[in-house]
Amino acid sequence: MIKATIFDLNGVFIRSLKLSDRFSEKFGVPPTEFVAALKDIMPKVRVPNAGDAFSYWKPYLDKWGVGLSREEFFDFWFSGEKEDEEMVVLARELKAKGLRIFILSNNFAERANFYAKNFSFLKEISDKIYYSWKTGFVKPNIEAYRLILSENNLKPEECVYFDDVEENIKVASSLRVNSYIFKDAETTRKIIE
Numbered sequence: 001m002i003k004a005t006i007f008d009l010n011g012v013f014i015r016s017l018k019l020s021d022r023f024s025e026k027f028g029v030p031p032t033e034f035v036a037a038l039k040d041i042m043p044k045v046r047v048p049n050a051g052d053a054f055s056y057w058k059p060y061l062d063k064w065g066v067g068l069s070r071e072e073f074f075d076f077w078f079s080g081e082k083e084d085e086e087m088v089v090l091a092r093e094l095k096a097k098g099l100r101i102f103i104l105s106n107n108f109a110e111r112a113n114f115y116a117k118n119f120s121f122l123k124e125i126s127d128k129i130y131y132s133w134k135t136g137f138v139k140p141n142i143e144a145y146r147l148i149l150s151e152n153n154l155k156p157e158e159c160v161y162f163d164d165v166e167e168n169i170k171v172a173s174s175l176r177v178n179s180y181i182f183k184d185a186e187t188t189r190k191i192i193e
Contacts, residue, residue, distance in 0.1 A: 003154060005159070012182050017080055018031075042108075053108050100152065101126050128152075140165075140168045
């Protein structure tokens, strides 16, 4: 019997246009350059004690001639993120049926703090949010999944997991967690039913 649903956060409950495309359009930074910077920076800031994420971005912004302050940079980034209303409705339905909801997210402190202030639905729908910058386990590290199971006294087969990254699905499946690539709220609802 399914007792809990585990969801990724970005691309599931929070949607946005690609930051690389937005940065290219607004500041003329080629998407390939921006993605290379993203791939360099994100592994460093998604872990505990990373420090100020902006300090990692500043050398790139200087190189690109983009004169944004810390506040302006994060405002630009986070202003493009919106809640997926259909998923929020689904999560409320699942909670009403007695299912526990956990969110497992590779994320950094500044973004998580923005979410806490601006997306109140997250606190409402989730039993707990597991951010990599707090736990130290960045998906697809198998320990990220084990932590949720052990902390909440759950067996893998009692959980269903949705993520938009295939590698994360494979790792969760290796633990016998019922795991699916996230497509949309309607598909998710059908799978859970």
